[in-house]
Amino acid sequence: MTDRLGHRFEKPELLQQALRHRSAGSPHNERLEFLGDALVNLVIAEALYQRWPKADEGTLTRARASLVRESSLAELARRLELGARLELGPGEMKSGGHRRDSILADAVEAVIGAIHLDAGFETCREVVLGWFEPGLAELPTGKAEKDPKTRLQEWLQARQFPRPNYRLLETTGDDHARVFHVACETAEPPLKEQAEASSLRAAEQLAAERVLATLEKK
Known part of the structure; x- marks a missing residue:
C-alpha cells in the first residue's frame, strides 16, 4: 500500500482514519477530506499556473476542474487500489460502497489530507503531483x-x-452522504443516460458525458 501511494506514513493511524467512511464510525475521514479537497485544488492550480504561463483564468479553471472532478478522483482511487482498503459500515458494504465514485473520490482527498498532516505540505505536493x-x-x-x-x-x-x-x-442516502440519481435525455437523436454522484452538478456532468460517449460511437 505504501509503495502504491508513494508515501510511508510515520503515523499509520492517519491513513487508517483517511480510509474509514463515516458509516464505519469515528474517527472517520470527513475532516481529512475537507483538508485534502483544499490541498489538491491548490497543488493542481499551482502546477497549471506554472506550466501554462499564457493561459487565462477560464482555461486554468476548466483544466483544474477536469483533473479534480469526482469521476477523475474516483479513477485515481482505483489506480491506487483504495477501494479494497476502505472501512465501511454494513449498509455501505452491502450496497457496494467501495465501488462508488463519491466514496472513492472522498477517500483520495482524505488520504491527501492525511499525507499533509503526516509529512507537511512539500511532501504532500510531491506525492500528489506524482x-x-x-x-x-x-x-x-x-x-x-x-x-x-x-x-x-x-x-x-x-x-x-x-x-x-x-x-x-x-436522492438516496443519509444527510451526510447524499447520492443524486440523474437522467440526461436528448430529443434528437433520442437518447437517455443515467448517472449518480454526490452532488447534483456532478451527476448531471457524468450523465452528459455518457450521452456524448454514445453519440460518438454512432
Whole structure:
C-alpha cells in the first residue's frame, strides 16, 4: 500500500482514519477530506499556473476542474487500489460502497489530507503531483476540454437539435452522504443516460458525458 501511494506514513493511524467512511464510525475521514479537497485544488492550480504561463483564468479553471472532478478522483482511487482498503459500515458494504465514485473520490482527498498532516505540505505536493502527472501530461498545452454539459449542448446546437433535458430521478442516502440519481435525455437523436454522484452538478456532468460517449460511437 505504501509503495502504491508513494508515501510511508510515520503515523499509520492517519491513513487508517483517511480510509474509514463515516458509516464505519469515528474517527472517520470527513475532516481529512475537507483538508485534502483544499490541498489538491491548490497543488493542481499551482502546477497549471506554472506550466501554462499564457493561459487565462477560464482555461486554468476548466483544466483544474477536469483533473479534480469526482469521476477523475474516483479513477485515481482505483489506480491506487483504495477501494479494497476502505472501512465501511454494513449498509455501505452491502450496497457496494467501495465501488462508488463519491466514496472513492472522498477517500483520495482524505488520504491527501492525511499525507499533509503526516509529512507537511512539500511532501504532500510531491506525492500528489506524482499521482496527477499522467493527467497533467495528457492535457493539451494551454488548453482544457470544456465540461461534458457544455460539449453536449454545443454538439446538439451545431446540428440544430433541441437542448438536452436533465431530470433528478431520486436522492438516496443519509444527510451526510447524499447520492443524486440523474437522467440526461436528448430529443434528437433520442437518447437517455443515467448517472449518480454526490452532488447534483456532478451527476448531471457524468450523465452528459455518457450521452456524448454514445453519440460518438454512432
